[in-house]
Amino acid sequence: MGAVVFDISMSLDGFITGPNPAPEQPLGAGGERLHDWAYGLASFRERHGEPGGETNPDDEVLSEAFSRAGAVVMGRKMFGGGDGPWGDDPWEGWWGDDPPFRMPVFVLTHHAREPLAKRGGTTFTFVTEGVGVAVEQARAAAGGRDVLVAGGADIASQCLRAGLVDEIQIHLVPILLGDGTRLFDRLGPERIELEPIRVIESPRVTHLRFGVLR
């Protein structure tokens, strides 16, 4: 069976967005800096329907994460930001007609709605029964591959507290952002011991992979 992997880019000071994330700037002010390492890579471009791009150790890490995954779990903000319309004219999210996931995506939300099928194999399924059910449905859909918990911070914390995460991959970006959305915002009180699995270095980002010890 695949692993449940929480995979995200984080600044050295622990932020996954810049300051003031909002519907019009979901990554916060200048938060794109956290993903600079990925934008030019071949596997990133391929997922966005574009040819070419760099092949390097960063690309191998990104490509591996995509190819190991069979389903994605994300929060509603990551799907579609703040308060998009729901109902007769449902908000279709950030991801356009041809989202880069190309696999089933389970969106944790309080608002029930019908699944949303997009081009290229991405289907957004909306789960209102909590993170445990979202991960369970993703596991079933992943067909033995990994479930990628893609964010945001709330979902990550809920999954970690519920003991649902097998591995954490942090793309540690060499910057002190100074403010923004914290990835780990005082998870306490129970400590979670990890086990370093591997480190892959590049000039732009350090890829840290940990196993979660139970």
Add this chain to the structure above:
Amino acid sequence: MGAVVFDISMSLDGFITGPNPAPEQPLGAGGERLHDWAYGLASFRERHGEPGGETNPDDEVLSEAFSRAGAVVMGRKMFGGGDGPWGDDPWEGWWGDDPPFRMPVFVLTHHAREPLAKRGGTTFTFVTEGVGVAVEQARAAAGGRDVLVAGGADIASQCLRAGLVDEIQIHLVPILLGDGTRLFDRLGPERIELEPIRVIESPRVTHLRFGVLR
């Protein structure tokens, strides 16, 4: 000239102590976990006047940090905790008669007092004129070697904001502590770009070294 290096152990969720640090438990509840990787090492034991100990990549990193350094800067809490007595019967700090530093230590404080000389070459000098002066005095005392900014979090933030730090070495401990003292507590608003210098891995801790770009 040596570099000003900020060197500290941090959990993956960004804490440098456990919850509720206090004079009777300066590392907070269970915060010793952050230094477990160091206690048994030969260079740690040697600094504490004890023979033997492990030699491994962790030991090389610790030994290098000691041998490159010519002076230390620390905050008053790291010197001696909360509200120890000052004056006729001054509080002598946490570090005993034979502190492990064996070099000049500059303690940033609001309370002027005479320098305190200990065995083995450690002299605590108390600096009341701010972090810039503390680093300047440490540089002069270091004789071309590194100045080690040893903590705590306040001192680190002040040094970073003032542009006084050349390198950051984080000993990243594979644990989510869940609560405690944050190393980087919203430094904003100015971003600080870093440059990865090296990564040294071990099963217990990942040693990350960054240069601070100006």
